[in-house]
Amino acid sequence: MEFFHQNLSYFLSGISVGGQYALIAIGYTMVYGILRLINFAHGDVFMCAGLMMVYLSSTLPFTITIPLVLLLTVLLGFVIERVAYMPLRSAPRMSVMISAIGVSYLLQNAALYFTGGLAKVYPEIPFLSNSIVIWDATTRVVTIVTPFLTVVLVILLTLLIKHTKIGMAMRAVSRDFETSQLMGIKINRVISTTFMIGSLLASVASLLYFTNYASVTPTSGAMPGLKAFVAAVFGGIGSIPGAVIGAFIIGICENIIKGGASIFGIPGSGWTTFSDAFTFAFLIVILVVKPTGLFGEKAVDKV
Amino acid sequence: MEKEKRNNLIMTFIAIALVYLVVFILELTLRPTSIVFTVLRKGAIYSLVAVSMNLLNGFTGLFSLGQAGFMLLGAYTYAILTIPTEVKQSDRVYRYYDAVINFDTGVFVALIAAGLVAAFFAFLIGLPVLRLKSDYLAIATLGFAEIIRAIFQWDVLGPLTNGANLLREFKDLSRITLPFSDIPFPPTLFVFIVAGVCILLVVLLINSSYGRAFKAIRDDEVAAEAMGINLFKHKEMSFVISSFFAGISGALLAMFQYTVQAQQFRTMLTYEILLIVVIGGIGSISGSCIASFLYIALSEWWLRGLDMGTFLGINAPELFRSGFRRLVFSVIIMIIVLFFSKGIMGDKEISFERMKHLFRKKRKAKGADA
Numbered sequence: 001m002e003f004f005h006q007n008l009s010y011f012l013s014g015i016s017v018g019g020q021y022a023l024i025a026i027g028y029t030m031v032y033g034i035l036r037l038i039n040f041a042h043g044d045v046f047m048c049a050g051l052m053m054v055y056l057s058s059t060l061p062f063t064i065t066i067p068l069v070l071l072l073t074v075l076l077g078f079v080i081e082r083v084a085y086m087p088l089r090s091a092p093r094m095s096v097m098i099s100a101i102g103v104s105y106l107l108q109n110a111a112l113y114f115t116g117g118l119a120k121v122y123p124e125i126p127f128l129s130n131s132i133v134i135w136d137a138t139t140r141v142v143t144i145v146t147p148f149l150t151v152v153l154v155i156l157l158t159l160l161i162k163h164t165k166i167g168m169a170m171r172a173v174s175r176d177f178e179t180s181q182l183m184g185i186k187i188n189r190v191i192s193t194t195f196m197i198g199s200l201l202a203s204v205a206s207l208l209y210f211t212n213y214a215s216v217t218p219t220s221g222a223m224p225g226l227k228a229f230v231a232a233v234f235g236g237i238g239s240i241p242g243a244v245i246g247a248f249i250i251g252i253c254e255n256i257i258k259g260g261a262s263i264f265g266i267p268g269s270g271w272t273t274f275s276d277a278f279t280f281a282f283l284i285v286i287l288v289v290k291p292t293g294l295f296g297e298k299a300v301d302k303v
Numbered sequence: 304m305e306k307e308k309r310n311n312l313i314m315t316f317i318a319i320a321l322v323y324l325v326v327f328i329l330e331l332t333l334r335p336t337s338i339v340f341t342v343l344r345k346g347a348i349y350s351l352v353a354v355s356m357n358l359l360n361g362f363t364g365l366f367s368l369g370q371a372g373f374m375l376l377g378a379y380t381y382a383i384l385t386i387p388t389e390v391k392q393s394d395r396v397y398r399y400y401d402a403v404i405n406f407d408t409g410v411f412v413a414l415i416a417a418g419l420v421a422a423f424f425a426f427l428i429g430l431p432v433l434r435l436k437s438d439y440l441a442i443a444t445l446g447f448a449e450i451i452r453a454i455f456q457w458d459v460l461g462p463l464t465n466g467a468n469l470l471r472e473f474k475d476l477s478r479i480t481l482p483f484s485d486i487p488f489p490p491t492l493f494v495f496i497v498a499g500v501c502i503l504l505v506v507l508l509i510n511s512s513y514g515r516a517f518k519a520i521r522d523d524e525v526a527a528e529a530m531g532i533n534l535f536k537h538k539e540m541s542f543v544i545s546s547f548f549a550g551i552s553g554a555l556l557a558m559f560q561y562t563v564q565a566q567q568f569r570t571m572l573t574y575e576i577l578l579i580v581v582i583g584g585i586g587s588i589s590g591s592c593i594a595s596f597l598y599i600a601l602s603e604w605w606l607r608g609l610d611m612g613t614f615l616g617i618n619a620p621e622l623f624r625s626g627f628r629r630l631v632f633s634v635i636i637m638i639i640v641l642f643f644s645k646g647i648m649g650d651k652e653i654s655f656e657r658m659k660h661l662f663r664k665k666r667k668a669k670g671a672d673a
Contacts, residue, residue: 038438087641094366095644097438098581102640105574106633113626222570226449229442277453280446287439288431 008137010259016143018251019150023205024228025243027198033174033238040100043225044107049073049203050216057123070203077199111218119217122210142211230283236296330489346596347498348555353579353591355548361586363541364521366441368573372448375568377417377550378557384413385474400461421550422543429542455565470563590648
């Protein structure tokens, strides 16, 4: 108990970061479930949402900015899908993946151009940025809000997928792309909706994430994006609860490693870089030991 | 037919020899700080790494994104081995650590070692990773490159890697001499020779029976296995060889840049190389080379103005500010990826036969017009 009390701040930020990764991971896992595509640009969409917030909030009040950022990010996700992925629907999977990498490269370079390569200070959102003290650990309100918000959003999303017509279509498409097309499902509409939901959740995640980190750079989407992807793989790609659980586990582990020096009394600095390495080592181990992840279905290879 | 084949081969060799002669003459005549040399050197280095990536992605069908990691291994190995012993013992490079490796080697040994270290790590990483399928393989190799970068910046390894600090004063391009003498060797020619020999080796490999096995795996794994090709063995071989050359190109890049830092070998570098391969055509060695030189010439030279305020005589410092070049570039790349997915060469190679064919077609078209 004493141990837990002393290192509470690490656990708190772990849970909070985990929630943010979860929101991003859902975007990856849903897109992969339907298109079998790792959307490399998803992390950059997240970063763009952060930059939009920086630029828009300098002139507009928050009551307008926040909905506007959510809307614009959804639009961005929609446009990316229509322009970069839709024309390649019948192309080999490698081309689509290359296109995704191209979009990621484009978004990062665009951000580099507009920011001039400088880190932009993220605005302080009232209430979320306030600091509070919990059990002697000082933290921001956003740290506490994140996990609850994440859970609420995930429940809403699950309801959407289980009980609405578009949700049913999504499940059908992820089960069998071609057959669902034959059954009269408008496949492009379903895919667009998937991308829009993913982008919406990514922009919510960017609100929460950057409030904690306070600055946005053109590459600040890459790492969270890759980690969220690892979380999605860990949970079993295509499975939403899996992605969420995976994200929380990765967020917490990562922060424990960041605090490694003080928690375990191990000498040496540079543990922050190691927390990144841990995520990938973890990924390789999962892929080798249990490639289907926690809740993934076993794919049957047909010759 | 046999004779024509031999003639073509001779013509190819003459053409390549001409390229080297031109490089040599340029080096004798132009002033050494000319931008042409930057383009030629960097272009040759990128050609090598693009070809090594093409061997994996284009010829074996393994979508790997670990190239930056292997380049980092090569660059660090080369730099650590060639920093002179007295510099290692002084405070000039290893300011915060005591260097563990207290000897230095020649350029040639260090280049080979750079390749071997990268190949060794590729062998280890390949054992688990190559059993994965397409996109999982991509993400696992990407992750591996990130791990390598993190480890090389770790301060506990400082005595070996100098932590997150720069490595410099190793034998860069300006310090190359002819073997057993102090006569300086023309640097651009050196890069061309090393890259050229490596690319030639890759070409020979691709045209051997191993190369045919790689292509069989790319086209259909199941069928290849049924024909008696050992999938894992060939994938591992392709991965190790590709990484060997990526390591050497990393070493060349270190020589070109005069300094090495782990920070430079980010995922962005791998993406860049992948996009070069795509522009050149997946599965074409000559395409990769052309695309590399084109890419470097555009980004380092011809499109410079986009970053500097004036381009093609249009002066618009507001629009043409730093970073605009890369933005234009990424748009061009997206257009190529979406609309010209075959790239410059498709999966064909440049050959005299094809050129002759092309000319004949043109002449015929002209004749029809008249």
